[in-house]
Amino acid sequence: MRPLKLDDDRLFPADPAVRSIARELYGEVCDLPIISPHGHTDPSWFALNQPFGNAAELLLQPDHYLFRMLYSQGVRLEDLGIGADANPRVAWRILAENFHLFRGTPSRIWLDWVFTEVFGIEVRLEGETADLYYDTITEALATDAFRPRTLFERFNIEVIATTENPLDTLEHHRTIRESGWSGRVVTAYRPDPVVDPEFEGFAGNLAKFSELTGEDCLSWQGYLAAHRKRRAFFAAMGATSTDHGHPTARTADLSPIEAEALFGRIVGGDFSEWDAELFRAQMLTEMAAMSLDDGLVMQIHPGSFRNHNAALFASHGRDKGADIPMRTDYVEALKPLLDRFGNSRDFTLILFTLDESSYARELAPLAGHYPCLRLGPAWWFHDSPEGMRRFRRMTTETAGFYNTVGFNDDTRAFLSIPARHDLARRIDCGFLAELVAEHRLELDEAHEVARALAYDLAKAAYKL
Amino acid sequence: MRPLKLDDDRLFPADPAVRSIARELYGEVCDLPIISPHGHTDPSWFALNQPFGNAAELLLQPDHYLFRMLYSQGVRLEDLGIGADANPRVAWRILAENFHLFRGTPSRIWLDWVFTEVFGIEVRLEGETADLYYDTITEALATDAFRPRTLFERFNIEVIATTENPLDTLEHHRTIRESGWSGRVVTAYRPDPVVDPEFEGFAGNLAKFSELTGEDCLSWQGYLAAHRKRRAFFAAMGATSTDHGHPTARTADLSPIEAEALFGRIVGGDFSEWDAELFRAQMLTEMAAMSLDDGLVMQIHPGSFRNHNAALFASHGRDKGADIPMRTDYVEALKPLLDRFGNSRDFTLILFTLDESSYARELAPLAGHYPCLRLGPAWWFHDSPEGMRRFRRMTTETAGFYNTVGFNDDTRAFLSIPARHDLARRIDCGFLAELVAEHRLELDEAHEVARALAYDLAKAAYKL
Amino acid sequence: MRPLKLDDDRLFPADPAVRSIARELYGEVCDLPIISPHGHTDPSWFALNQPFGNAAELLLQPDHYLFRMLYSQGVRLEDLGIGADANPRVAWRILAENFHLFRGTPSRIWLDWVFTEVFGIEVRLEGETADLYYDTITEALATDAFRPRTLFERFNIEVIATTENPLDTLEHHRTIRESGWSGRVVTAYRPDPVVDPEFEGFAGNLAKFSELTGEDCLSWQGYLAAHRKRRAFFAAMGATSTDHGHPTARTADLSPIEAEALFGRIVGGDFSEWDAELFRAQMLTEMAAMSLDDGLVMQIHPGSFRNHNAALFASHGRDKGADIPMRTDYVEALKPLLDRFGNSRDFTLILFTLDESSYARELAPLAGHYPCLRLGPAWWFHDSPEGMRRFRRMTTETAGFYNTVGFNDDTRAFLSIPARHDLARRIDCGFLAELVAEHRLELDEAHEVARALAYDLAKAAYKL
Known part of the structure; x- marks a missing residue:
């Protein structure tokens, strides 16, 4: 048997001078509460506490x-x-x-x-x-001692967001809120199953959407009204954000007549791949418009080729490790949405990517200009020491730190949440320590930035 | 109030051994005069000295x-x-x-x-x-003490190039030359306003181009002759280079008949987006042909989506921080031009990119083969410590140092010019120091390369 | 004259603590025999020993x-x-x-x-x-002392693979095997000249292919049978792998009737560029099917624009330093092949790239999921200290070390083979040392991985 012990200096750069600065910075943020603004834990854990x-x-x-x-x-x-x-x-x-x-x-x-x-x-x-x-x-x-609520408290989680789709009754969230437990668990509005015409069971989902909302979701206006109603309900259950996991970042800004005609083809079931893409694109812009009304922060997580392994999808279904990132364009794709809402100061759109080549080329320049844009942290395959370092190295010089939004753990692995935040804090402190050691940033400033990255920015950007 | 003091070791790598080498290398180049072969300072500053x-x-x-x-x-x-x-x-x-x-x-x-x-x-x-x-x-x-000419001398600028379009009278350059002042300020030929059919005011620009040159710029031959005349005039006013800021790096090599027909559509105002793209592409090849005749060094700065923010462009015009880089291809795009002039030893084409993914994949391999090609330094959003390091790390192993051209400050922020050259020299010395510390380069060689990157290469590549 | 001496610590990171770990790791692998599973040495050297x-x-x-x-x-x-x-x-x-x-x-x-x-x-x-x-x-x-066989032994090469096309008689390989010399030199099956309709002399190559195999290579079934025969012959001469140098990674899975019709157009000489691309794509899938039968490991080396310099190709022919990498997609391109064979545990497909942007985005996620996939090392322009570091930094966190296959020297420069393996071992040990120094890996584990990267993985993946 070989010993297992975590080193106090793990994940800090090896150079002694840099490491010493990193250790100092980390010492001031390591005990900050966890803000988990985007993730996939199961609310039933906290509702039922089994x-x-x-x-x-x-x-x-x-x-x-x-x-x-x-x-x-x-x-x-x-x-x-x-x-x-x-x-x-x-x-x-x-x-x-x-x-x-x-x-x-x-x-x-x-x-x-x-x-x-x-x-x-x-x-x-x-x-x-x-x-x-x-x-x-x-x-x-x-x-x-290992029940969900006890762990939640032990982990020093100030607030955690789960992700539900519009058809979810949010009963577990209701249970949590009515339980008197002090833990703060909020939901987020992820409408892919009723927005993506290529999602499994889309037609049935629309039927349920109608049923749940009392709106006619086969009519364009009824469908939009249903979204507004569910967004309001989600917000009432604590949601401060929406999330959109489309294959691309494409947005569209069709005229009302075009949009309605497109929706007609979609619900008629007689649509092309391009119709489906265009509908998803249009819906991002519609969601942005609703965000301007209801204040929900919008997130786009594009660029994953879902269920790439056809045989595995057939035998085992979704989410079996066969989602593969694709090259993703943002410059052309976001323009229709940005042309409408890009200059708004009352709207927040947080962008994620699986295509790191877009960090310095597209995302940092976009976020370093448009008032509505912020950059989400290194995502999924890139949520790792090297991935986070690339994110900081490739975005900071153009977008700065304050157009980013701190860390998302984005996980369903509840027990790993403190580990993930700890890793992010250590890597960020190491990056800041390098800037200090190279005299690109003063130490007192690095302390302020370290706290912002660990706590403040996530709380502010997600309105938590 | 918090103190502000520049550290002598700023921007050098943190490792003490590497830093010590970097400091030694930098000590030999920090006082070299500034060669500024590409930038956007206003010649009226030096002409009028207000x-x-x-x-x-x-x-x-x-x-x-x-x-x-x-x-x-x-x-x-x-x-x-x-x-x-x-x-x-x-x-x-x-x-x-x-x-x-x-x-x-x-x-x-x-x-x-x-x-x-x-x-x-x-x-x-x-x-x-x-x-x-x-x-x-x-x-x-x-x-x-803070007048332009005094600062120019204080900054130890040996030569600076500004950038003007063919419609510019270069009166300020004439004034400088006739003033007896010893400062060397040259122009560069940037014909985008009369080459890009989608440039604001293109038709009017052509009319002025005719007027200025006495050529009929609505005829293909007259238009080309006008370019030749203005290039000669710019060269007479010190220009050693041209510059081309197209959306893409696409080049074309149409037959004379095709080119003339395309020009006809362009000046007729009845052209498609593809026509405009093809015309810009053809004009890069025409400009290269003229460079073979008149010796002007050619620069291509492609890949910026100009004026991405439609509302801001409508209200505030160009150059308001809303230019966003795009993915840029060079391998297919440059082939028509390279098929004609790529093997010439009497022609220099300096390539820039905003798409760092092209550094190691396309640009270094191209520049490491074609005699006419050189790589411009890390550009715009990438003109930064991390950006420059990525440039060196991703181009040197294939293109070496001698297919690059030193530093461009590329700025209209006159007072920052020494800061930018200083930053570049520090980062390059730090990169060289890493090579020396890892025994990938000998110290005496690093001294030679440091000087080349700080001074010699820019002067030679731009014929200054 | 300036002295030349290799430093014992060359290519290790500069930080003393990291360097010390790297030195220790390297000390255990530096004398391991060389496994060279993919390269371009000339078998006549070892056959004739001139x-x-x-x-x-x-x-x-x-x-x-x-x-x-x-x-x-x-x-x-x-x-x-x-x-x-x-x-x-x-x-x-x-x-x-x-x-x-x-x-x-x-x-x-x-x-x-x-x-x-x-x-x-x-x-x-x-x-x-x-x-x-x-x-x-x-x-x-x-x-x-400098004859090929003596150098082979001096270099401590355990096995080396050359690359031949199906029309090669493998006479030199036969000579080596019959000579009684103990050196192990095997071939590899690289069928591009009879698979790529755009290869110089393709029609003539097919004629020779028929002659050599006794099959009618103008019929689809005869053509496939000819491949099977030559693969068997190559395997008998030691081959354990095939290799495919296509412009793209595109694969296809046509029905037998479609494939036969496409082949008809190809051999008829009346085919479009798209036909040629589709045929190459289909042949990758056919080759994979044959690999499932005969056990040959499959390699794809895509993404090079061959002979980019038209004039140089006309005057000097292939392989004159004018091959330029292109952007390369794998996610869509490989899906047809992976849909058929991706889940096989009895098939190995080793992927290479010249497009580093695909490392973290496409290749590591694919190899970290599909049982058949492995990642070849940093290739060609990226076979360098910085290139290898980027490869490890961008693939390890998603694919791990064990979905990679050690080092390929991929060279015809025989004398440089030990230098290349030494460089790879030093860089890998340096990378591992960084992980150890940052407490991301334990030292005893790093020793195991160092050996795997230097020796075990290549031997296992290539069945050598």
């Missing part, structure tokens, strides 16, 4: 970062209990025996934090320690 | 790096005196109170240099010091 | 990295003995006098290794030492 299950069920099966890597090296998803029943102890053992695959990845860093800081384990995960891990974690999860 | 105005008028209002950032955070351009009259002291105060926005940006580095080295200010710019700054700078500007 | 010629003939004329740089600075290829006879001593002198052009390039690093480690030269190459170099090298080459 114990989590076993190690595999909590840490392995929902984590597509983990099972995609195992799958890439020949592990069958069924053996991990994904898309089939599997002995969770055996599934966990597969992870343990293949844990070397994660060397150099952020998953390894996040998990080691969870293992040591949440469960107090002091040996590394490998074949030899698989059962020790499985038992330690599973037994702990059965205790009250 | 005092500059106040702090806001000199340092804020012409600097789109500054006001675009302020605008992105909700400041109104009118409040800065852009597109409207404003109290310059109040405008300056807005900059001062928002100066934290520039943390981590090159503007901050350039301005701090100007504040300390040009004006001797020893406290940082912030709300509290806004008036002190405004008064100190404005009073200094009224003195003879 | 002495190499003179310095220019061995080191300059076949090395397009060298002559492309010289050409870019105005040297004529004819003066180097390329496409014309030239005095080799004079050609060598041109290299010597221009050797400063290679400062900061990997060619300089490789050559300095060859000069010192192979030939024992202790002064730098420059004009003054040109003759000393020429004589020293040329005299050494005439001795038995």
